Amino acid sequence: MNEDLNVIRPILRVSNITKRYGDRVAVSDASFELYPGEVLAVVGESGSGKSTLLNCISARLRPDEGQVEYRTRHEGMTEVFAMSEAQRRLLARTDWGFVHQNAEEGLRMHVSAGANVGERLMALGERHYGDLRRNAIDWLSRVEVDTTRIDDLPSAFSGGMRQRLQIARNLVTKPRLIFMDEPTSGLDVSVQARLLDLLRTLTRGLSLAAIIVTHDLAVARLLAHRMIVMKGGRIVETGLTDQVLDDPQHPYTQLLVSSVLQP
């Protein structure tokens, strides 16, 4: 192929990640790259290591082997585990986001919805009450949470609303990369559709890169450009979403795809 002047460089590079729990290997030798604005789905059954992999990449868990490099805004490709704890924490609450399966883990349940959205901005030094409130209202409406509920506690919210609030809380700092662990499971189908539509709009509109762990192939089909299939802690197949779902190569992927109704 001819040289290409607008070569896109990866925003994240994961190299040979291995994570053990005692004798058990949860993730073995996982490597991949992620590009700006790209949505990558990590699929596999329970126990395949996909959540452990996500936790390692997002620096919530230290892998036993391997590297995670992230292209920071100012310093270029930087090994995440070589950063200071403070740098890593700053990264995690500004340039990255993490959406948990259970919204309760990602929200502060004893402070208002508005304060939940404002917290990351306050951590960046924003102190002006009017600006914080305006931002919170803007983001609540973008994730379709009734803005008159801004002073309510998340515990008074439904599951779907909590999940949308968690997303607003993460996106308020305009991160470039967001990690999501089964963001739609445990929600009613109609609520799921609304959330999927929202995620789709947000990732496309904001050119947000995302890694989504899901066991739901239909979610992967709808949201992801590319997929990784995991089994027993190993990546067994990768490819464009339609390649993996329509022409799966690995025996396990073939089994996975043929076992569900219309992925």
Next chain:
Amino acid sequence: MTTASIHVRNLSKTFVLHNQGGAELSVLGNATVSVMPGECVVLDGASGSGKSTLLKCVYGTYRATAGEIVVATGERNVDMRAAQPQDILRLRRETIAYVSQFLRAIPRVPAIDIVAEPLLTGLQDDDDAVERARAQAQQLLLTLRIPPRLWHVPPATFSGGEQQRVNIARSFIRQQPVMLLDEPTASLDAENRTTVIAMIRKAREQGAAILGIFHDEATRNAVATRVINMAEFQ
């Protein structure tokens, strides 16, 4: 419009079904076809002769077993079998459209936005761009006789023919240099089929390289500049 061409040589595709004892299913063998800008090459042959498989290999959905697939744009030749996912995604954004008769409806997204979307990659926050894209989408929906009362409804509940026309509108809103058409006119009524035929001819006259499958003989004769019988490849 920039132009591009398709070059397929000795292409084969065999599916290996690991969960059926490793059974091998050979669905396409030794296919060779080139399509230049301004051509509409129609693949002809019985059901199961590998026509759709060939299109899906060119689009990169199926990974070819052997042979060569090159999509040549003005600035570069992309070897589809060796290309990185990023290259294929870019080619799909800028060069190749794949049009089937099936619309993949997206929950909650109204017809007009499904049609406008290809114009808006990365521009969703630009209100003017969104307005312009919607205006173009409306034009196409009108041309394809989708009644205005349906424009703001998600197409999941539309009839098969209506969904198909929404899909065609979406595929034609951004004129791509390479078009892969997998029976886009199947099950359309005569009037709409005539409209779609006119759209295909116009795309071709503007320089698109089109590779397609049309079972209906009248449609095939109306759009094809060349017909290739799949039996020639065996």
